[in-house]
Amino acid sequence: MLQIYNTLSRQKEFFRPIHEGHVGLYVCGPTVYGDAHLGHARPAITFDVLYRYLMQLGYKVRYVRNITDVGHLEHDADEGEDKIAKKARLEQLEPMEVVQYYTNRYHRDMEALNVLPPSIEPHASGHIIEQINFVQKILDKGYAYVSEGSVYMDVEKYAKDFPYGKLSGRNLEQIKTETRELDGQAEKKHSYDFALWKKASPEHIMHWPSPWSEGFPGWHMECSTMGTKYLGEEFDIHGGGMDLMFPHHEAEIAQSCAALGHDTVHYWMHNNMITIAGKKMGKSYHNFITLEQFFKGEHELLTKPFSPMTIRFFILMAHYRSTVDFSSSALEAAEKGFARMQETYGRLMKIQPAETTSVEVAGLRERCQEAMDDDLNTPIVLQHLFDSAKAINTIADGKGTIAAKDLEELRSVWKTYAMDVLGLRLEETAGVDTNTEAYKKAIDLLLNLRLEAKQNKDWATSDKIRNELTSLGFAIKDTKDGFEWSL
RNA sequence: GGUCGGUUGCCCGAGUGGUUAGGGACCGGUCUGCAAAACCGGGGACAGCGGUUCGAAUCUGCUACCGACCUCCA
Numbered sequence: 325m326l327q328i329y330n331t332l333s334r335q336k337e338f339f340r341p342i343h344e345g346h347v348g349l350y351v352c353g354p355t356v357y358g359d360a361h362l363g364h365a366r367p368a369i370t371f372d373v374l375y376r377y378l379m380q381l382g383y384k385v386r387y388v389r390n391i392t393d394v395g396h397l398e399h400d401a402d403e404g405e406d407k408i409a410k411k412a413r414l415e416q417l418e419p420m421e422v423v424q425y426y427t428n429r430y431h432r433d434m435e436a437l438n439v440l441p442p443s444i445e446p447h448a449s450g451h452i453i454e455q456i457n458f459v460q461k462i463l464d465k466g467y468a469y470v471s472e473g474s475v476y477m478d479v480e481k482y483a484k485d486f487p488y489g490k491l492s493g494r495n496l497e498q499i500k501t502e503t504r505e506l507d508g509q510a511e512k513k514h515s516y517d518f519a520l521w522k523k524a525s526p527e528h529i530m531h532w533p534s535p536w537s538e539g540f541p542g543w544h545m546e547c548s549t550m551g552t553k554y555l556g557e558e559f560d561i562h563g564g565g566m567d568l569m570f571p572h573h574e575a576e577i578a579q580s581c582a583a584l585g586h587d588t589v590h591y592w593m594h595n596n597m598i599t600i601a602g603k604k605m606g607k608s609y610h611n612f613i614t615l616e617q618f619f620k621g622e623h624e625l626l627t628k629p630f631s632p633m634t635i636r637f638f639i640l641m642a643h644y645r646s647t648v649d650f651s652s653s654a655l656e657a658a659e660k661g662f663a664r665m666q667e668t669y670g671r672l673m674k675i676q677p678a679e680t681t682s683v684e685v686a687g688l689r690e691r692c693q694e695a696m697d698d699d700l701n702t703p704i705v706l707q708h709l710f711d712s713a714k715a716i717n718t719i720a721d722g723k724g725t726i727a728a729k730d731l732e733e734l735r736s737v738w739k740t741y742a743m744d745v746l747g748l749r750l751e752e753t754a755g756v757d758t759n760t761e762a763y764k765k766a767i768d769l770l771l772n773l774r775l776e777a778k779q780n781k782d783w784a785t786s787d788k789i790r791n792e793l794t795s796l797g798f799a800i801k802d803t804k805d806g807f808e809w810s811l
Numbered sequence: 812g813g814u815c816g817g818u819u820g821c822c823c824g825a826g827u828g829g830u831u832a833g834g835g836a837c838c839g840g841u842c843u844g845c846a847a848a849a850c851c852g853g854g855g856a857c858a859g860c861g862g863u864u865c866g867a868a869u870c871u872g873c874u875a876c877c878g879a880c881c882u883c884c885a
Binding site: 334351352353354355360361362363364365366367368370407492493494498499501502503543564565566567568569570571572594595596597598599602603604605606607608609638641642643645646647648649651653654655656657658659660661662664665667671701703704706707708709710711714717718720721723778781783786787790794799800801802803804808 | 812813814815816817822823824825826832833834835836842843844845846847848849850877878879880881882883884885
């Protein structure tokens with residue numbers, strides 16, 4: 325039975341959905357004002373694996389992952405200005421043009437990483453009315469106040485009735501002493517009150533009418549609003565990066581409890597950070613590498629380009645709650661490991677069944693499931709797959725045999741766990757058009773000629789064919805009864 | 812300063828009171844016309860000092876170092 329680590333209780337809990345057979349899953353998506361970097365790939369892949377595994381377990385999953393295109397206040401010189409709007413003016417574009425541009429690029433990167441699209445991908449800008457209604461509900465309950473056209477959460481009042489800070493392990497007293505005084509906050513009662521609605525300054529270009537002012541929603545509002553709109557007042561799982569725990573998720577809990585009077589989320593899941601030289605990769609650290617840079621190898625820290633599947637494999641090699649440190653050498657190791665897995669899969673598909681099974685293949689499916697059930701322990705799943713890779717290669721080498729039934733099961737487990745659950749593309753996904761078919765046959769023809777030359781012990785011809793192909797970028801491997809090649 | 816987490820072999824990274832993690836690198840072997848691949852074997856590890864225990868990398872205390880959050884952040 326699936327166990328997941330719940331940040332609320334700080335321990336692994338058995339997963340029990342609210343509605344039998346159905347799971348509601350909400351994950352904080354990207355703010356589309358820049359290209360996605362390696363850090364963005366972590367939650368995307370982590371929760372993609374969760375989504376895939378829940379479906380594998382037979383659940384009907386509604387997966388909501390938002391696009392944040394309004395509502396992120398900046399706290400530097402451009403106090404109160406919306407991030408999207410700032411970038412838009414900088415580049416002389418319409419705000420929604422920027423949003424569309426980076427959303428398209430995000431989708432492209434996610435598809436390359438084989439991250440499935442969510443069931444619903446709502447935009448914050450498309451839910452302004454719902455957010456206004458949500459703010460009004462909190463006002464009606466008396467947990468917020470209007471000041472100078474903005475609406476703020478009355479954290480002190482809220483904390484009297486609800487445990488503010490329970491997710492991040494803080495209490496109001498701590499928060500009071502910790503919260504930094506920022507400029508231009510005179511209109512708030514307390515520095516730790518956060519904005520539910522923010523009045524737009526005159527030069528601000530992204531704003532909407534509301535009962536309080538021409539303005540825009542506060543930066544935690546969208547998740548409370550869209551989560552409950554699409555998944556209900558109570559839903560199963562909310563995911564996101566650990567760095568969002570405070571204040572974002574804490575504020576989200578407060579907003580929902582204030583408006584609805586009860587908790588919304590049953591299981592909070594947080595993925596850990598990707599670090600670079602031990603430091604969190606992030607925009608403000610100026611140490612991030614975009615996914616596109618990885619795919620193209622265009623970054624000073626990269627020795628070469630890395631394929632999207634290498635990135636995915638690299639991320640799955642570590643447990644999602646551990647930090648994972650990026651380095652080019654670690655990626656190269658992942659690349660080789662993934663290549664090995666791919667080759668093994670290719671051999672698995674070609675193996676011919678025998679009368680009996682001489683290798684150890686039993687129990688693989690159960691071991692993989694056990695690992696996934698243990699809070700999505702993907703490194704252990706990979707370990708089991710690599711263990712079975714040895715058996716597969718032994719058979720492919722002609723040093724072992726496998727019965728038809730066992731072979732079928734082995735293929736099924738690989739397909740289920742490596743491809744469907746972990747989302748690794750082990751087959752060449754290049755379209756099978758006539759061009760590539762013809763070209764493949766041409767290579768086969770050349771290699772068959774080489775085989776003949778070898779049989780005639782014409783090493784000169786044999787080596788010429790192999791060396792020429794190698795220099796063109798092909799990898800030629802001789803096998804027991806022929807050859808294998810790849811580009 | 813507060814809260815939380817981490818420190819595992821050459822590298823990346825699982826694990827968890829006694830039994831091989833896995834991948835990469837490296838060394839030796841098998842196979843092979845050569846090469847590659849594959850397979851077999853190998854060395855090496857649990858930050859330091861105490862405690863609990865028959866037994867601790869695993870539980871506990873302290874020390875050291877590192878990081879995350881406390882501000883936008885995946």
